[in-house]
Amino acid sequence: MKTKNVMIVGVGGQGSLLASKLLGHLLLSQGYDVKVSEVHGMSQRGGSVVTYVRYGDKVFSPVIDEGEADYIVSFEALEAARWLPNLKKDGIIVTNTQQIDPMPVITGAASYPEDIIEKLKETGARVDALDCLKLAEEAGSSKAVNIVLLGRLSHYFELPEEAWMESMAAIVPSRFLEMNKKAFQLGKDA
Amino acid sequence: MTQTTPSRELMLGNKAVARGLFEAGVCFISSYPGTPSTEITEEAAKFDDIYCEWAPNEKVAMEAAFGACLAGKRSFCAQKHVGLNVSADPLYTMSYTGVNAGMVIAVADDAGMHSSQNEQDSRHHAIAAKVPMLEPSDSAEALAFTKLAYELSEQFDTPVLLKMCTRVAHSQSVVETGERVVPVKPYEKNIAKYVMMPGNAKRRHPLVEQRTKDLIAYAEESPLNRVEMGGTELGIITASTSYQYVKEVFGDSVSVLKLGMTNPLPEKLIRDFAAKVDRLVVVEELDPIIENHVKTLGIPVSGKDVLPMIDEFSQNLIAKALGKETASGRSFSEPIPGRPPVMCAGCPHRGLFFTLKKNKCTVLGDIGCYTLGAVQPLGAMEMTLCMGASIGAVHGFNKAMGQEAEKHTVAVLGDSTFMHSGMTGLANVAYNQSNSTVIILDNSITGMTGHQQNPTTGYNIKGDPAGKIDLEALCRAMGFERVRVVDPYDLAQCDAVIKEELAAECPSVIISRRPCALLKYVKHNPPLAVDQDKCIGCKSCMRIGCPAISIKNGKAVIDNTLCVGCNVCSQLCRFGALGAGKEA
Numbered sequence: 149m150k151t152k153n154v155m156i157v158g159v160g161g162q163g164s165l166l167a168s169k170l171l172g173h174l175l176l177s178q179g180y181d182v183k184v185s186e187v188h189g190m191s192q193r194g195g196s197v198v199t200y201v202r203y204g205d206k207v208f209s210p211v212i213d214e215g216e217a218d219y220i221v222s223f224e225a226l227e228a229a230r231w232l233p234n235l236k237k238d239g240i241i242v243t244n245t246q247q248i249d250p251m252p253v254i255t256g257a258a259s260y261p262e263d264i265i266e267k268l269k270e271t272g273a274r275v276d277a278l279d280c281l282k283l284a285e286e287a288g289s290s291k292a293v294n295i296v297l298l299g300r301l302s303h304y305f306e307l308p309e310e311a312w313m314e315s316m317a318a319i320v321p322s323r324f325l326e327m328n329k330k331a332f333q334l335g336k337d338a
Numbered sequence: 339m340t341q342t343t344p345s346r347e348l349m350l351g352n353k354a355v356a357r358g359l360f361e362a363g364v365c366f367i368s369s370y371p372g373t374p375s376t377e378i379t380e381e382a383a384k385f386d387d388i389y390c391e392w393a394p395n396e397k398v399a400m401e402a403a404f405g406a407c408l409a410g411k412r413s414f415c416a417q418k419h420v421g422l423n424v425s426a427d428p429l430y431t432m433s434y435t436g437v438n439a440g441m442v443i444a445v446a447d448d449a450g451m452h453s454s455q456n457e458q459d460s461r462h463h464a465i466a467a468k469v470p471m472l473e474p475s476d477s478a479e480a481l482a483f484t485k486l487a488y489e490l491s492e493q494f495d496t497p498v499l500l501k502m503c504t505r506v507a508h509s510q511s512v513v514e515t516g517e518r519v520v521p522v523k524p525y526e527k528n529i530a531k532y533v534m535m536p537g538n539a540k541r542r543h544p545l546v547e548q549r550t551k552d553l554i555a556y557a558e559e560s561p562l563n564r565v566e567m568g569g570t571e572l573g574i575i576t577a578s579t580s581y582q583y584v585k586e587v588f589g590d591s592v593s594v595l596k597l598g599m600t601n602p603l604p605e606k607l608i609r610d611f612a613a614k615v616d617r618l619v620v621v622e623e624l625d626p627i628i629e630n631h632v633k634t635l636g637i638p639v640s641g642k643d644v645l646p647m648i649d650e651f652s653q654n655l656i657a658k659a660l661g662k663e664t665a666s667g668r669s670f671s672e673p674i675p676g677r678p679p680v681m682c683a684g685c686p687h688r689g690l691f692f693t694l695k696k697n698k699c700t701v702l703g704d705i706g707c708y709t710l711g712a713v714q715p716l717g718a719m720e721m722t723l724c725m726g727a728s729i730g731a732v733h734g735f736n737k738a739m740g741q742e743a744e745k746h747t748v749a750v751l752g753d754s755t756f757m758h759s760g761m762t763g764l765a766n767v768a769y770n771q772s773n774s775t776v777i778i779l780d781n782s783i784t785g786m787t788g789h790q791q792n793p794t795t796g797y798n799i800k801g802d803p804a805g806k807i808d809l810e811a812l813c814r815a816m817g818f819e820r821v822r823v824v825d826p827y828d829l830a831q832c833d834a835v836i837k838e839e840l841a842a843e844c845p846s847v848i849i850s851r852r853p854c855a856l857l858k859y860v861k862h863n864p865p866l867a868v869d870q871d872k873c874i875g876c877k878s879c880m881r882i883g884c885p886a887i888s889i890k891n892g893k894a895v896i897d898n899t900l901c902v903g904c905n906v907c908s909q910l911c912r913f914g915a916l917g918a919g920k921e922a
Binding site: 185193 | 348350373374453509510511512582583585653654655664666667668669672673675676677678679680682707713788883887888889897899
């Protein structure tokens with residue numbers, strides 16, 4: 149199988165590391181070779197963060213370059229736009245509609261683009277947008293945005309739901325498991 | 339619990355090094371945290387069989403690890419690339435003494451400067467110190483090379499450098515783990531080997547040169563360096579993560595010489611490889627070290643003439659440089675505002691920096707989260723160099739400019755950075771008597787690298803109670819009569835104390851004390867709320883650069899998923915519009 153590429157993008161502190169950990173665990177359990185590249189350190193402090201997940205028969209590079217991503221999973225609308233150049237021609241963006249203003253917007257040095265989701269669609273990209281924060285709160289915690297997104301992503305992966313649930317049980321602390329299962333379903337059914 | 343039995347799993351490069359340390363029977367680890375090296379020691383500390391500690395700095399860590407290897411236990415220390423500058427002093431002479439039990443030193447480079455102040459190439463240290471350096475290209479190699487490094491260390495009587503880079507350290511790939519085996523050696527007194535005074539060192543240096551020759555002979559045959567023959571039009575010599583990019587682009591269509599040991603470099607292996615290909619290219623990040631070696635052998639080679647010396651590589655970058663087509667993507671129709679890192683909501687550094695800015699202070703800064711004090715809208719830092727440099731520099735700045743500087747110039751550094759190398763700078767202020775004001779931002783943790791304990795926190799790497807250095811007592815013992823403590827959430831107090839200490843006719847230390855808002859034990863207040871009737875949209879609250887505050891429709895808005903109720907913003911509002919919100 150040719151290597152498949154998933155980018156997980158968002159704002160430092162939103163929980164993208166847990167999402168990539170879960171995805172890596174899932175794909176390894178399905179017998180794929182997997183590489184996951186993360187960002188630690190200064191850029192985590194509220195900055196733009198990106199995690200690369202690659203899987204296939206044999207994966208070499210740990211990073212995903214321009215025009216290579218089969219999926220971009222975005223925790224925030226502006227970040228989906230930022231990483232659009234990395235999307236493959238027939239790739240899919242699964243994004244949270246939430247808007248988090250970066251400091252240049254807060255200080256007035258730059259403005260936050262309007263109607264990002266529409267503009268993403270105008271480029272011809274396939275965009276699946278949902279209000280993950282609302283769904284996460286419905287599941288019981290605003291922190292479950294990551295699992296809502298993975299639930300949505302599961303639509304596009306031809307993997308049995310049990311496999312997702314097993315990886316979730318292996319990665320998520322047990323006291324949050326039920327809440328996260330709910331978040332996963334809400335994302336999936338949205 | 340950390341698994342101690344063999345398995346196959348997806349593992350972070352740094353965790354794979356820790357696993358390798360466990361399997362190699364390492365008994366002693368001393369490190370100072372630094373991105374991207376930190377997780378090696380954190381993960382190793384999860385094994386009960388390995389003694390692990392955070393040392394005050396990299397030099398102390400390396401010396402401690404040396405002492406442990408002298409005592410006959412395999413030992414280890416880890417640091418980031420700039421940390422190796424701090425520990426270079428023991429390293430260069432450990433090359434002469436050699437080891438007793440094996441000793442391995444991990445150094446993690448940060449091409450691309452994801453979280454660093456420079457982009458130096460650590461291979462220069464391996465060459466200059468004349469010690470072997472191994473470079474894994476993924477997690478499986480990180481584990482295997484770590485174990486092999488101990489065998490080489492003992493076989494060739496040398497410390498061994500294990501060079502990581504961000505993309506190997508912070509990428510997860512598949513590893514198969516093994517069992518732990520613990521070799522121990524007796525300690526034997528050997529003054530000629532371990533006391534490096536001139537007479538002894540003169541006898542050790544020829545051994546170092548001979549060792550390099552022996553290591554070159556090893557490099558010619560070692561499985562660390564391997565040839566993967568494919569098409570012969572193009573031959574690529576590469577190492578580390580660059581190997582993965584090369585394979586991604588070319589697969590088996592070109593021939594590759596993959597170097598797992600980048601110091602010393604083989605000669606015959608390279609000559610033989612070069613003879614088999616039409617065109618030879620070296621693909622290496624940062625400096626042209628392999629390339630220059632190939633040139634020294636008189637072999638025509640391409641490298642930095644087509645590839646950059648700056649930033650990290652990727653598959654597309656290499657493909658473009660070597661004339662292969664790459665995929666292209668779509669672009670968004672309008673400019674996308676940047677999202678630089680910022681101090682977190684509730685960060686205790688914010689109130690202090692706001693006060694420094696308000697008092698028009700010249701702030702000589704240091705390495706840590708608080709370096710973000712230089713970012714707009716605070717813009718309240720004018721110099722950052724290396725760990726501890728703030729105090730060294732404020733002394734020189736004040737001595738050179740005199741009273742004009744003393745009244746408005748401060749050094750700012752964190753508790754961990756102060757322990758690392760600020761104390762010696764403070765000794766210089768005390769000894770050579772500059773009228774300097776030093777501010778220690780004591781947030782009770784090493785923050786930027788992800789919350790490591792340090793000598794001022796009272797806890798060790800495992801979270802157990804440990805010795806605790808009293809900052810106030812330490813500064814007083816060094817001769818500072820004026821040592822003040824402020825709460826950075828209290829802007830009026832900060833303002834008064836900073837004014838007093840800058841005006842004082844003798845040097846002073848201000849300790850700005852408040853734990854990092856991200857620490858689990860820190861209790862947060864409910865998010866603040868904006869009284870829409872009182873808010874006139876004056877944007878006073880925006881001056882502190884808090885990510886939880888923005889202006890929507892001419893009024894302040896608090897993001898209650900971010901706000902931790904620190905109340906710094908409400909102290910800036912003259913209209914009383916920012917107040918306690920409802921319980922979350």
